[in-house]
Amino acid sequence: xxxxxxxxxxxxxxxxxxxxxxxxxxxxxxxxxxxxxxxxxxxxxxxxxxxxxxxxxxxxxxxxxxxxxxxxxxxxxxxxxxxxxxxxxxxxxxxxxxxxxxxxxxxxxxxxxxxxxxxxxxxxxxxxxxxxxxxxxxxxxxxxxxxxxxxxxxxxxxxxxxxxxxxxxxxxxxxxxxxxxxxxxxxxxxxxxxxxxxxxxxxxxxxxxxxxxxxxxxxxxxxxxxxxxxxxxxxxxxxxxxxxxxxxxxxxxxxxxxxxxxxxxxxxxxxxxxxxxxxxxxxxxxxxxxxxxxxxxxxx
Amino acid sequence: xxxxxxxxxxxxxxxxxxxxxxxxxxxxxxxxxxxxxxxxxxxxxxxxxxxxxxxxxxxxxxxxxxxx
Numbered sequence: 001x002x003x004x005x006x007x008x009x010x011x012x013x014x015x016x017x018x019x020x021x022x023x024x025x026x027x028x029x030x031x032x033x034x035x036x037x038x039x040x041x042x043x044x045x046x047x048x049x050x051x052x053x054x055x056x057x058x059x060x061x062x063x064x065x066x067x068x069x070x071x072x073x074x075x076x077x078x079x080x081x082x083x084x085x086x087x088x089x090x091x092x093x094x095x096x097x098x099x100x101x102x103x104x105x106x107x108x109x110x111x112x113x114x115x116x117x118x119x120x121x122x123x124x125x126x127x128x129x130x131x132x133x134x135x136x137x138x139x140x141x142x143x144x145x146x147x148x149x150x151x152x153x154x155x156x157x158x159x160x161x162x163x164x165x166x167x168x169x170x171x172x173x174x175x176x177x178x179x180x181x182x183x184x185x186x187x188x189x190x191x192x193x194x195x196x197x198x199x200x201x202x203x204x205x206x207x208x209x210x211x212x213x214x215x216x217x218x219x220x221x222x223x224x225x226x227x228x229x230x231x232x233x234x235x236x237x238x239x240x241x242x243x244x245x246x247x248x249x250x251x252x253x254x255x256x257x258x259x260x261x262x263x264x265x266x267x268x269x270x271x272x273x274x275x276x277x278x279x280x281x282x283x284x285x286x287x288x289x290x291x292x293x294x295x296x297x298x299x300x
Numbered sequence: 301x302x303x304x305x306x307x308x309x310x311x312x313x314x315x316x317x318x319x320x321x322x323x324x325x326x327x328x329x330x331x332x333x334x335x336x337x338x339x340x341x342x343x344x345x346x347x348x349x350x351x352x353x354x355x356x357x358x359x360x361x362x363x364x365x366x367x368x
Binding site: 012059206 | 307335347
């Protein structure tokens with residue numbers, strides 16, 4: 001297999017682009033895709049203060065690396081989730097990456113700062129751990145950004161993540177969620193702008209990027225995510241992609257270009273007001289994160 | 301060759317030489333869901349792996365909290 005650009009030996013193929021790349025041209029490909037996503041969706045302005053949500057996994061570390069390569073300075077925020085050895089190793093990878101480059105990595109420790117871990121939350125709510133984890137990440141990343149003057153939270157959601165979420169939302173006709181599934185969520189009172197600069201790169205490309213760039217990331221899968229519905233959707237989509245390369249990109253980017261606006265307004269719920277406990281905007285009296293904390297506290 | 305698999309972590313012995321594509325077929329793994337790394341270098345699907353190679357098959361699928 002030869003590099004589509006220079007005809008040197010290729011190390012990875014990207015079938016949806018009918019291309020293969022040597023290491024150097026693969027890095028160029030990744031940077032081009034991120035630059036294109038940022039430009040096409042008007043994600044960033046030159047003066048923005050950017051906060052990258054850094055889990056220590058391949059996507060977030062690749063995102064931080066790619067933003068720096070594109071001259072987008074950003075600080076990192078790492079949430080310590082309390083998921084045993086998995087969290088310990090994730091924190092080690094995030095710290096090692098930041099420290100080797102002298103970059104700022106902020107940390108929030110769910111247990112020390114908020115009094116619970118993700119396993120605690122899952123046990124208290126009797127729901128899948130990913131539900132409490134996603135809720136906590138969204139709340140705490142936004143809160144940190146707002147309180148510390150960041151304009152933008154950049155997350156490592158990639159093409160595969162977006163395709164899996166879109167499939168799940170379509171299968172259940174979650175019209176409110178479809179109306180909000182966008183590569184950019186604009187800022188609003190109490191909310192920083194959310195951007196997903198990796199929406200043009202698949203997770204295989206992001207893992208390959210880290211291997212080529214020698215980025216030491218948390219390779220192991222979260223032990224609490226095993227068997228979840230999101231993984232099942234990814235497996236189905238990988239089967240379709242294998243038979244018909246480009247399916248995932250057509251699904252996601254077609255939705256962004258032609259489908260998403262048809263659902264805009266489906267999520268216009270009750271006007272937001274400050275949470276009675278923490279002050280975050282919420283449609284109810286108390287926000288979902290504070291309700292989660294209360295349920296965990298009751299059980300403890 | 302020694303082949304390291306993850307999630308769960310385990311090691312297999314596979315006779316070489318063999319191409320990456322054939323190795324993945326033998327192990328019934330989707331090429332969309334893994335990378336193959338020989339030594340510490342990424343290798344393409346048509347690469348031939350020697351019997352003496354040390355190979356890692358690294359899953360690329362993350363399944364954590366989805367966004368809505």
